Structure formats: structure tokens, C-alpha cells
Amino acid sequence: MERPTRTMQLASALIVDDHPLFCDALSMTLRGAFGMSQVEAVGSLEAALDWLKRHPLPDVLVLDLNLPDVNGLDGVVRIRQAAPDTPVVVVSSMGEGRIVNAALQAGVDAFVPKHADRNEFREAFEVIARGEIHASRLALKTSDLPSSEDSLTRLALLTPQQAKILQLVSSGLMNKQIAWELSIAETTVKAHITAIMRKLGVQTRTQAALFAQDLSFSSFKPDE
Template sequence: MKVLLIDDHAMFREGIALLLRPLVAELQISEAGSCEQALALLAELGAVDLVLMDLGLPGISGVEGIALLRERFPETPVVALSSSDDKATVLRALDAGAMGFIPKSANSAILIQALRLVMAKGIYLPPSVFLGGRDSGPAEAAASAPASEKKSLQTLGLSPRQIEVLYLLLQGKSAKLICRELDLSASTVKAHTSSVLRALNVTTRTQAVVAASRLGLRFD
């Protein structure tokens, strides 16, 4: 598995790398100190399996950096890292295309849990995103389900192909890219997308990320 860490603090990158190595066999970790450096590195490396990106980078930063990374390398899933975990910040990162959000203020046990989840193709979001406020409604209802009601992908009633569409959608991939990756027509992808959003009781991709996280869905 190839992972790119983007953070302007070398000690933090080293710390995250130390936490990651025991979690995944045959792990290859690359590091960048800025979004600009990361873009150049990705152009050289090609696709990686996961990008962990700090929102407080010098130069291009925050949601602008996520959006640019997703635009240039749409096949690469991005998980945001930030010292701020308020709901507005988390949702802005998700709107920009992030697949998850890990607070840098989390204690080591939670940080390891979050990293283990995202490395296993799960979605981690901080508890703040499940509180009231923006995006209340269908996504909020799904996010408010008690832990005992967490669902598996099978219990959602999705077909194997719809599960593939859901995972790519959560990664922030466009309908055009999903069509290409799965070799499906635009109308078929549109139908599958409608089905998976309906299964999660949401209407947008950001709401789907929130709901999938709260339901504990995994794609490994």
C-alpha cells in the first residue's frame, strides 16, 4: 500500500509514519511538506492508495488544497488532518472531496483507531460532525443512529456493483471517472448512485460520507 503524508511539520510526519507501519504490511510511505511539493511528488510517483493531508499547510492549504489535489489526481482518496475539528471545518473538507477527517488533537489511542480504520478502507470522522447544525436532515438522521444499529454493506440491500459505486462516490470521484473505472454507461452509474444515496437516506455525496462513517461501513 502506498501512502503520501502531507504536513509541514517533519516531526508530525515521522510520528504518523511510526503509527502507520505496524498497521499495514508492505507499506510504502512518501512525505511532502506542502501541497505544491505533494503535487510534484504525485506527478512523479503516479497513483497512491491514500493521501493524508494537513489543512494548515503553507501556501496552498485547507479545502483549496484538497480540491486541487482531487482535480489533478481524481483517482487518489484524500483524508484530511487538522488541529481544528469543528463541524464547519469537517464539512468544508468533505465538500472539497475529502473521504475522511482525523483531528490532530486526538489522543494516541483514537489516532491509531482512526488510522487503522482509514487504512482498512473505512471512513473516520470526529464526533463533532454528528452534532446538530448544518446539514441536519436525512444525513443527520442516519448519523444519529445508535452504535448498536451500525449496518453492514449487505444489510443496506446493495448489489456488489452498487457497493463499488458507493465506495468510488465516497472517494469523491466524479460520475465520469466512475464510468471509466467500472466500464459502465453514464445512465447506469446515475441509476446506481441514486440507489446508494436512497439506501443511506441522503441526497448528496457529503451527506453520504457522514452517514457511511456513522454506520461504520467498511469496504475492505
């Protein structure tokens, strides 16, 4: 995916993360190590979208994938819609190769693990300031990903109800919304999602959603 070429001075940032201590530490790093004069932080995607409506766009957006009001890459998509020309750096504890690849394909400019040292953060911000994409060392080559045949075999293990729930998860719905959509209890949804993750061989619902999206899951729904 081609991105517009730009060379810019990164002087301001908006951090979107619901962990106050991490936000404080990252704010100090951006101000001290990178010389940014304006660094703000909010704790949810909705707060970030509201902030962007009321303030001039920052030079860079720093986004966590695991926000309380976000499922999967929905946060990346909505942030991109709100600020299409602002570089987005994902800083996340979810560093699996599939997630990194999907985030880069969704339009982020850099992906940095939360446990990364200051040098890796510095490298990422220097790269995006040059108008380039910082492809994390965690990104997988296409050859490292499971084959489509193997992935379809795993999806075939799902019951019809689990298939419906996975489709709704991959669409960005939260457990309460799924429960309402299917007229079942939220605890039942949680139990199904646990079973789905076990059958797909993944550890988080985000991974399950990406697994499904990789295979255009909407076209693969077991019959009742």
C-alpha cells in the same frame, strides 16, 4: 455525496504536512501499526502535486489543511483534481465542526484531529479501506450550524472593503495577493482580516472563508 465503492489494501501513503516531527511520528505509525511498506512525506501542496506527477499514485493521501501555500479547502480541491480516485485523509489541528463538514463535502474520505489517539487513526484507515467515508465525531449536524439569517446579520457588519477582502480570502488568495489586487498594504489586509474574524465570531481565516462559502458570499457584497 456518493463515492465509488472500493475495497483495498492500504500499502502506501503520501503525507502532506509542513511539521517534520509530526510527519516522522505519523510515518512510523503507518509503517508499524498499519503495515504500510511505502510512506513518503512532503511539506507543501505544490511539492505534493509535483510528487504525484512523478510517482505512481499512493494508496492514500494524508493531508493537513493548514499548509504554507494553501488557504481554506483549496488544498483538498487541488489534491482531488490531481488524484480523483485516491482516498484522502485530512489530519488537522483545526477540528471545528464547520470545517469538518466542509472538508467532507469537498470530497475527503476521512477527517482525523491531530490530537487523536492511535485507535482513532486505525479506525479511520480501516473505514476508508472498506470503501466507506469516516465521518469524524467532530462533524456537526445541519441543525447545529448557525441559521442563514444569523449568518447574514454577521456579514452585514462588514464594511465594503472587508466584504471584498473576505470574498478574496474565500477564493483562496493569500494576503500578498489580496494586497496587490486591492492596491493596499499587506499589513492593512491583515488588520482587516482580524476585524472580519471578530465580526463573524470565528477564530481563523479558514473558518471565515468557510463561513462565507456556506452562504455563497459572492452574491452578498455590500454596496460602496
